Amino acid sequence: xxxxxxxxxxIIVNTDEFTKRNLSKVGYTESPxxxxxxxxxxxxxxxxxxxxxxxxxxxxDLTRKEKERAKNMFAxxxxxxxxxRPMDGTEAFLKAKFADKPEILEANLTxxxxxxxxxxxxxxxxxxxxxxxxxxxxxxxxxxTGNVALSLGLVAAAHRAHLPLFLGSYPITPASDILHTLAxxxxxGVATMQAEDEIAGVGAALGASFGGxxxxxxxxxxxxxxxxxxxxxxxxxxxxxxxxxxxRGGPSTGLPTKTEQADLLQxxxxxxxxSPVAVVAPSTPxxxxxxxxxxxxxxxTYRTPVIVLSDGYLANGSEPWRLPRTSELPDxxxxxxxxxxxxxxxxEPVFHPYLRDPETLARPWAIPGTPGxxxxxxxxxxxxxxxxxxxxxxxxxxxxxLRQAKVDGIxxxxxxxxxxxxxxxxxxxxxxxxxxxGPVSAAVRLARNTGVRVAxxxxxxxxxxxxxxxxxxxxxxxxxxxxxNLGQLALLLRAKYLVDVESHTSVRGLPFQAGExxxxxxxxxxxxxxxxxxETAQ
Numbered sequence: 001x002x003x004x005x006x007x008x009x010x011i012i013v014n015t016d017e018f019t020k021r022n023l024s025k026v027g028y029t030e031s032p033x034x035x036x037x038x039x040x041x042x043x044x045x046x047x048x049x050x051x052x053x054x055x056x057x058x059x060x061d062l063t064r065k066e067k068e069r070a071k072n073m074f075a076x077x078x079x080x081x082x083x084x085r086p087m088d089g090t091e092a093f094l095k096a097k098f099a100d101k102p103e104i105l106e107a108n109l110t111x112x113x114x115x116x117x118x119x120x121x122x123x124x125x126x127x128x129x130x131x132x133x134x135x136x137x138x139x140x141x142x143x144x145t146g147n148v149a150l151s152l153g154l155v156a157a158a159h160r161a162h163l164p165l166f167l168g169s170y171p172i173t174p175a176s177d178i179l180h181t182l183a184x185x186x187x188x189g190v191a192t193m194q195a196e197d198e199i200a201g202v203g204a205a206l207g208a209s210f211g212g213x214x215x216x217x218x219x220x221x222x223x224x225x226x227x228x229x230x231x232x233x234x235x236x237x238x239x240x241x242x243x244x245x246x247x248r249g250g251p252s253t254g255l256p257t258k259t260e261q262a263d264l265l266q267x268x269x270x271x272x273x274x275s276p277v278a279v280v281a282p283s284t285p286x287x288x289x290x291x292x293x294x295x296x297x298x299x300x301t302y303r304t305p306v307i308v309l310s311d312g313y314l315a316n317g318s319e320p321w322r323l324p325r326t327s328e329l330p331d332x333x334x335x336x337x338x339x340x341x342x343x344x345x346x347x348e349p350v351f352h353p354y355l356r357d358p359e360t361l362a363r364p365w366a367i368p369g370t371p372g373x374x375x376x377x378x379x380x381x382x383x384x385x386x387x388x389x390x391x392x393x394x395x396x397x398x399x400x401x402l403r404q405a406k407v408d409g410i411x412x413x414x415x416x417x418x419x420x421x422x423x424x425x426x427x428x429x430x431x432x433x434x435x436x437x438g439p440v441s442a443a444v445r446l447a448r449n450t451g452v453r454v455a456x457x458x459x460x461x462x463x464x465x466x467x468x469x470x471x472x473x474x475x476x477x478x479x480x481x482x483x484x485n486l487g488q489l490a491l492l493l494r495a496k497y498l499v500d501v502e503s504h505t506s507v508r509g510l511p512f513q514a515g516e517x518x519x520x521x522x523x524x525x526x527x528x529x530x531x532x533x534x535e536t537a538q
Contacts, residue, residue, distance in 0.1 A: 006515075007040045012078070014071065016049035044124050048075055055114035059107050070111035077115025084130040087112060139322040146285035146314035147177035149321060150244060153292025154216055155188050160293070161300055161332040163214040167192045168204030173256040174312040175218040175246040198226040202243070206230055209239045210377065212336065212367040214296060216242040221250045221263045224307075225270065231305050232271040233379050235403060238354075238363045240299035240306075242292075247311040249509045258509030259312035261434050262485040267307045268463055268492075274400045276407040278302070279463040281309040283437035286321040288314060291460065293329060300334050301413070302406055303362040309462070311484075313435045313511050337364035340372055342385075351375060353387040361406035408464050417466040419475075420444075421455035428524050429476040431501070433459040433489055436482050436512060443517030452525050462489070470497040478524055480504055482512055 005011070018031050032038055033045060052074040056067045080087050091109060098105035119125060144152075158165035169179045171194065183192045191213075195201035202217040209215035219227060224245045234241040247263045249255025267279045278298050282291040288310060295306040340349035341364060353375035354363050366373040375387050383390035384398055419429070432440040437458050444456045457472060459465065473479055473493065479501040481490045487503035494501060504520050506512060 004513075005041065008042065010042045010044065011038065012044045012046055012048075012075070014048040014075075015045045016047050046078070046118075046124075051118065052111050052114065055111055056107055059103065059110075061103060062107060067107070070107055073108045073111035074115035074118070077112040077117075078119045079115075080112075081116045081119030082125060082128055084128055087116060134320075136320065137322060141320045141322050143318050144286060144289075144321040145177070145316060145318045146282065146288040146310055147175070147246070147316070148181050149286055149288035150282070150292050150308070150310060150315075151178050151181035151185070153289035154182070154214075154242065154296065155185055155190060156289070156329060157293040157296035157332060158189070158214045160326075160329050161214065161296060161334045163212070163300075163334060165190045165216065166205060166208035166213045167216045167218065168195055168201040168208065169193070169216075169218045170195045170198045170201045170223065172198075172218075172220045172223050174248055174315045175220050175223075175244065177315065178218045178244060178246075198223040199230065202227040202230040202241075206234050206237070206239065206241055209234070209241055210237070210368065212365075214240065214242070214300070216244065218244040218246070220246050220248045220256075221260075221266070222253065224263060224266060228271045231277065231307075232273065232275045234305040235271070235275045235277060236379050236382070237377050238303045238403070238406075239365070240296075240303055242295050242299055242306055242308065244308045244310065246315045247309060249507070255509045257312065259435065259511060260484050260507060260509065261309070261311060261436070262488065262507065263309060264433075264462065264485065264488040265491075267309055274404065276304075276404050277463065278304055278306040278407055278410055278461075279309060280306060280461055281434040281459070282314060283432075283434065283458055283460060285314050285317045285319045287437075287460075289321065289324075293332075294460075297330055297332050298410055300332055301362065302360050302410055303365060304407060309434060311435050317435075334365070336370075337366040337373055338370065352385045354382055355385050356402070361402060361409060411461075411464040411467045414461050414464075414466055416468040417457055417459065417472050419455050419457045419472055422448075423453050426453045426455040427477040427528055428453075428521065429455045429457060429472070429479045430517075430521060431457050431459065431473075431479055431481050431489075431493075433462060433483070436484065439512035439514050439517055440482055442514035443512075443521060446514055446518035447521040447525075450522065452522055454521050454525060459489070462492075465496070469493075470499070473497050473499040473501065478502060478528055480520065480524055482506075482517055482520075484511070 013033065018033060023031055048071045049068050052071040053064060053067045056062060056070060090112060094105060094108050154165060167179060167182050171179060179192060182190050193204055195204060198219060205215035205217040231243060245263055245267060247260055249258040249260045250262055280291050280295055282288040291308060295308050299306045340351045341355055342350050342352045344350045351373045353366065356363055380389050381396050381399060383395055430440055430444060440456060444454055447454050479499060481501050482504045483489055484506055486505050486507065490501045490503035493499060
């Protein structure tokens with residue numbers, strides 16, 4: 001982890017682990033504590049394990065191994081002192097977690113307080129820190145990971161739509177937590193099925209949507225590839241379906257525990273034929289809740305599959321999340337077809353399953369078994385309006401364009417792309433998507449603190465894009481697009497808007513570093529300024 005630390009950083013070392021045996025296991029012939037390799041850092045050697053064990057000497061019923069586990073609590077206590085943090089919340093958490101294990105509770109509390117006291121009494125730390133309270137809106141908060149927030153968002157949206165929620169899923173890292181979380185929420189009308197494979201999971205979810213439920217499936221990149229045919233079937237059937245792709249490093253099995261954003265093109269184009277789907281992406285762990293609600297709104301309103309592109313960084317990352325009031329959530333009104341919607345040549349009432357809403361182009365959603373609404377479903381092309389099987393060339397062209405127009409029309413109901421440009425005169429725009437929001441925002445702040453004028457925007461809707469995206473891109477002389485792939489969004493933007501965006505990419509399985517992006521921004525602004533000076537001189 002040393003390469004992740006800036007020069008001058010503080011390192012607290014558990015000296016008990018730096019034994020000759022342990023050092024030899026990792027290929028060291030000499031301890032880094034003695035060879036001068038850490039001279040650029042503030043190193044504080046602390047025998048964390050030994051001191052923690054000594055602090056628990058009175059706990060005679062605990063084995064030494066059990067006492068050694070308390071070193072983490074000792075370290076947490078030391079860090080609480082170092083950052084001037086009260087321990088009331090930590091102690092309350094421990095009391096709740098170990099309520100039925102009083103001796104373990106007391107041992108952890110003792111180690112925690114011992115670490116805090118060590119910080120107060122040792123003379124090794126000349127400096128302590130204080131983190132100012134975050135400026136946050138009033139409300140009730142809880143800590144939430146991206147996967148948990150996504151799960152809660154799906155449940156909340158299903159309730160707003162008055163639909164039962166069905167999850168058909170095959171466990172895969174890093175998406176499995178969604179299955180685990182929803183399996184514990186059955187009291188809210190949630191049904192979960194752990195399928196035998198990826199194809200069965202999405203097939204069950206689509207079947208649930210056909211039956212009048214909100215069908216959801218979860219996966220990662222390899223599973224999204226396996227689900228492609230059934231997602232295409234959902235496009236043909238024109239039924240709502242939520243596909244949550246928690247991206248990880250690829251290709252193939254790739255890096256299951258590492259993050260990446262390399263499924264964007266697969267989400268848009270990874271099916272046979274012209275098979276348009278809506279694609280959205282959360283920006284933070286807490287935003288996973290909102291993006292789940294938005295995905296359900298789009299899927300049910302437009303009768304279309306929606307792919308949610310989260311990733312391992314968001315899925316496992318956490319942040320404080322303000323619990324929204326029900327009144328703050330959108331009203332997701334779902335109306336099922338209950339009676340015939342047309343008449344035949346004889347004036348008799350009939351049901352036309354592909355007679356579309358003139359505004360959304362969505363077809364009726366009829367629950368199987370509704371009297372008089374019998375109709376065909378399947379992957380073979382349907383005739384417009386009637387839904388009968390059709391091989392007519394003109395009809396296929398017409399239906400293909402209708403399905404595309406339906407997805408394109410989603411742009412009419414999504415918010416325009418917002419730009420953060422405080423000076424209103426920036427020439428450089430940094431445009432991110434998905435989990436790059438955090439690093440990009442931090443990098444932009446760093447750059448602005450040095451006097452650099454730069455604008456920032458972030459895409460949450462990736463298909464379709466917000467209606468004003470092209471206008472925003474053309475407003476700036478240079479547009480930088482950081483991505484954890486080899487430039488997939490940049491490719492799309494260049495093709496659609498003919499703007500020569502500049503791609504800055506990384507596929508290391510790690511999020512961007514803010515300092516790295518700040519340097520990229522500063523270089524771009526400086527080179528543009530130099531170009532302006534040369535033009536003026538000429």
